Amino acid sequence: MLSIKNLHASVEGKEILKGINLEIKAGEVHAIMGPNGSGKSTLSQVLAGNEAFEVTDGEVLLNGENLLEQETEERAREGIFLAFQYPVEIPGVSNLQFLRTAVNAMRKHRGEEEMNAAEFMKLAKEVSKQVDLDPAFLKRGVNEGFSGGEKKRNEIMQALLLQPQLAILDETDSGLDIDALKVVSDGVNALRSDDRAILMVTHYQRLLNHIVPDHVHVLAGGRIIKSGGRELALELEERGYGWLGIKDADEATPAS
Amino acid sequence: MKPAPTLSSAFLKPAGDFLPAPLLELRQQRGAALADMPLPTRKTENWKYSSRYLKLSDELATSLPTTGKHGTALAAPGHHVVFRNGVMVPEASDFPDTNGVTIKRFADLTDDEARELAERLDNTLDANAVQLARLNSARFEDGLLIRLAPDAVLEHPLFIISETDAHVSGSAYPRIYVDAGRHSQATLVEEYIANGAEPVMVNAVSEFVLAEGAQITSVRLSAEGENVQHVGATGVRQAAHSRFDSHCVGFGGPMRRHDLQVRLEESGANCRLNGVVVTQGRQHYDNHTVIEHVAPHCDSEETYRNIAAGQSHAVFNGRIHIHQDAQKSNANMSNKNLLLSTGAEIDTKPELEIYADDVKCAHGATVGQLNEESIFYLVSRGIDRRNARTLLTMAFINELIEQIPVEAVRETAQARLNHFIDQTFEEA
Numbered sequence: 001m002l003s004i005k006n007l008h009a010s011v012e013g014k015e016i017l018k019g020i021n022l023e024i025k026a027g028e029v030h031a032i033m034g035p036n037g038s039g040k041s042t043l044s045q046v047l048a049g050n051e052a053f054e055v056t057d058g059e060v061l062l063n064g065e066n067l068l069e070q071e072t073e074e075r076a077r078e079g080i081f082l083a084f085q086y087p088v089e090i091p092g093v094s095n096l097q098f099l100r101t102a103v104n105a106m107r108k109h110r111g112e113e114e115m116n117a118a119e120f121m122k123l124a125k126e127v128s129k130q131v132d133l134d135p136a137f138l139k140r141g142v143n144e145g146f147s148g149g150e151k152k153r154n155e156i157m158q159a160l161l162l163q164p165q166l167a168i169l170d171e172t173d174s175g176l177d178i179d180a181l182k183v184v185s186d187g188v189n190a191l192r193s194d195d196r197a198i199l200m201v202t203h204y205q206r207l208l209n210h211i212v213p214d215h216v217h218v219l220a221g222g223r224i225i226k227s228g229g230r231e232l233a234l235e236l237e238e239r240g241y242g243w244l245g246i247k248d249a250d251e252a253t254p255a256s
Numbered sequence: 257m258k259p260a261p262t263l264s265s266a267f268l269k270p271a272g273d274f275l276p277a278p279l280l281e282l283r284q285q286r287g288a289a290l291a292d293m294p295l296p297t298r299k300t301e302n303w304k305y306s307s308r309y310l311k312l313s314d315e316l317a318t319s320l321p322t323t324g325k326h327g328t329a330l331a332a333p334g335h336h337v338v339f340r341n342g343v344m345v346p347e348a349s350d351f352p353d354t355n356g357v358t359i360k361r362f363a364d365l366t367d368d369e370a371r372e373l374a375e376r377l378d379n380t381l382d383a384n385a386v387q388l389a390r391l392n393s394a395r396f397e398d399g400l401l402i403r404l405a406p407d408a409v410l411e412h413p414l415f416i417i418s419e420t421d422a423h424v425s426g427s428a429y430p431r432i433y434v435d436a437g438r439h440s441q442a443t444l445v446e447e448y449i450a451n452g453a454e455p456v457m458v459n460a461v462s463e464f465v466l467a468e469g470a471q472i473t474s475v476r477l478s479a480e481g482e483n484v485q486h487v488g489a490t491g492v493r494q495a496a497h498s499r500f501d502s503h504c505v506g507f508g509g510p511m512r513r514h515d516l517q518v519r520l521e522e523s524g525a526n527c528r529l530n531g532v533v534v535t536q537g538r539q540h541y542d543n544h545t546v547i548e549h550v551a552p553h554c555d556s557e558e559t560y561r562n563i564a565a566g567q568s569h570a571v572f573n574g575r576i577h578i579h580q581d582a583q584k585s586n587a588n589m590s591n592k593n594l595l596l597s598t599g600a601e602i603d604t605k606p607e608l609e610i611y612a613d614d615v616k617c618a619h620g621a622t623v624g625q626l627n628e629e630s631i632f633y634l635v636s637r638g639i640d641r642r643n644a645r646t647l648l649t650m651a652f653i654n655e656l657i658e659q660i661p662v663e664a665v666r667e668t669a670q671a672r673l674n675h676f677i678d679q680t681f682e683e684a
Contacts, residue, residue, distance in 0.1 A: 076638035092651025
């Protein structure tokens with residue numbers, strides 16, 4: 001489904017990704033782990049099409065199509081979804097309006113009829129229950145005044161509504177208490193299917209107790225330096241990143 | 257150095273003589289006082305950013321004809337009065353017949369009523385600050401007097417449509433005077449629109465005098481065309497515990513100016529002033545507001561938002577003056593501005609003058625652009641860029657539009673804003 005070859009990317013002239021190679025097949029769940037500053041979030045943002053990052057070399061194919069040539073909105077319509085590490089607050093645009101506009105943009109792209117307000121409201125209420133968000137959130141501004149956990153649940157809610165081909169979860173576990181982690185994980189597990197892939201980017205192993213990956217990769221210094229199965233995550237949990245020859249500046253003070 | 261330009265005497269020739277004698281006399285006096293009035297220039301402080309847009313050619317001095325067919329009034333529940341080129345059109349107007357509510361055009365006033373009105377006209381406005389609006393008092397040909405008896409309640413909004421027929425060049429001088437008795441209540445909607453494409457000047461003055469406990473909601477929608485220069489002034493005086501709610505929505509033009517002056521004269525009076533302005537192309541819009549906290553224990557809350565696209569120019573000047581006796585005043589002013597292009601200009605100037613020591617006074621002004629992170633978030637969900645920009649632009653003013661308590665105005669404003677957005681993002 002997704003094929004990343006020798007991907008290099010820079011931000012403000014500084015190279016962050018230095019040759020990423022990764023193959024993800026439909027139905028698979030991949031986890032990318034690594035210390036802070038290793039390029040995990042950059043990879044997520046580059047795949048989603050953030051123009052703040054410049055791709056300097058390499059290619060990314062989604063179902064054989066050149067992803068890097070597409071605008072962010074086209075990528076989204078082709079099935080790329082990024083759950084943001086830091087979802088943006090947009091006061092003045094209601095969650096409901098935002099979600100309906102997004103869902104209808106997708107439906108239009110697929111040649112389907114757009115949903116009217118009443119139909120969408122019904123759907124949105126159902127999905128909000130699935131991620132344990134009070135439907136009252138729908139009336140509020142996008143992420144406006146949401147707690148960290150509520151923002152993350154809102155991201156998963158969007159994934160459930162948009163039904164992407166490839167969901168990229170950028171540190172979706174950060175800032176979640178154990179109950180919220182469970183809710184978010186259940187939401188992600190509900191997304192798992194044979195024709196969909198999930199790429200989880202995380203600093204910690206604990207998310208992987210709830211969403212069991214098929215493949216685990218260690219990203220350091222802008223490259224994938226080790227790949228393995230689920231046991232690799234457990235080993236990292238136990239031994240840290242040091243045995244791989246990586247310095248983790250944050251190991252002593254884990255990010256929140 | 258060449259002498260400062262003065263108002264052409266052509267502007268001091270009023271037309272229409274069917275007003276009662278006391279008002280004709282007032283007009284004459286005001287006209288005489290305006291002879292040789294210096295016109296605003298770049299050096300005139302309160303016209304600094306806007307004088308260059310003002311074009312007072314003699315052809316604008318002519319009074320626009322007041323005969324001919326009128327356009328269509330805003331169809332909405334409530335009553336409406338239609339003014340065409342500053343003169344009421346009785347056959348298009350529908351007055352409410354409510355106990356305690358007197359609505360009369362100036363032309364129909366008795367001499368006694370006219371004498372009383374003549375003594376009160378202009379008393380709400382600081383003549384030095386609204387020089388040009390003073391021309392209205394030298395030129396008005398008709399006007400609307402609304403008098404609410406104590407405790408009278410106007411149940412539905414009254415729409416006052418001021419339509420300018422710009423099929424020939426000239427000027428019009430709509431005039432409104434509202435006298436709200438103790439504990440009376442009303443919602444008044446002023447809508448300024450224009451037909452035709454000849455260059456015209458509209459000079460509109462509205463005055464509101466609120467007795468103790470009166471509650472007035474004033475909505476002002478200004479949406480005349482690219483051929484219309486508009487100079488408007490609204491003056492408000494408030495007695496104890498009265499409440500004045502103002503919602504101004506303005507669309508840019510070749511020259512747009514609105515002065516809003518509120519005097520909180522007795523304790524417990526409070527006002528809320530909301531304003532939204534959008535400009536595009538080479539348009540201009542200038543809002544000047546003044547809130548005078550004269551008495552103690554008064555509250556004011558002011559929120560203005562400007563959105564400027566293209567090469568347009570929006571100005572906000574908000575002055576709060578807290579007098580020495582006005583202890584325990586509570587004043588809040590916020591002006592936020594959104595620039596949609598690099599060629600647009602916004603000037604914002606909060607002015608606070610505080611002479612009392614026990615007051616709460618806060619102000620804030622910002623100028624910014626659409627947030628790229630927010631755009632990225634929206635497009636990453638498949639929303640196209642134009643829609644993302646539209647959502648974010650509307651988000652900037654939605655809150656103020658939603659506060660307008662008259663549905664028909666919200667809808668009209670929304671439709672015009674949609675048109676503004678279509679045109680703005682097509683250019684981009």
